[in-house]
Amino acid sequence: MAITTPPREPDSMPVAERHHPPAASEPLSRTVFAALAGAEGVEPTDLDFELYDYLDPEALDALYRHSSSGEDWSVTFAVRDYEVRAESSGRVAVYEIG
Template sequence: MVGAVQNRVSADDRASTAVLEAVAAEEGCEPTELDVPLYECVDPEALDALVSSPLEGHVSFTYHGYELTVDGGGTVWIDGRA
């Protein structure tokens, strides 16, 4: 992958689900095939709360070898391998 990839969290989706789907797409697999649970890297409930709250902010973390940033507006950024 070259550069950053952006993914938006839809109104019917959770940020944690969007992260799993985005990483799985980069890996060319299904989200259920990712071998590291998301909760080992970040609290999925806190991630979902960030996007569903009216507060602005962001969280950055490494998951499955990718640098990810999720902002309060519902944007998921994947910026290459860590």
């Protein structure tokens, strides 16, 4: 089963963006959650959903933790009205869908 999202405009700018430092003690999934909160204009504790409702945050964290420095990858997934792109560089960008 494939899950698809409506495409966003190719030149659209992210509505929120965060960078996850390589030496951060917190997992990448927290940076993703913070970026989503930024897109909503609220604090992460004020979001009314959980990230695990949309993807497995532990799998995302493991991918980031276990990727070697030379590997480039990105993961794109939908959360509500947003497309989230997390990259091996630590960049997390949130785009509006549609």
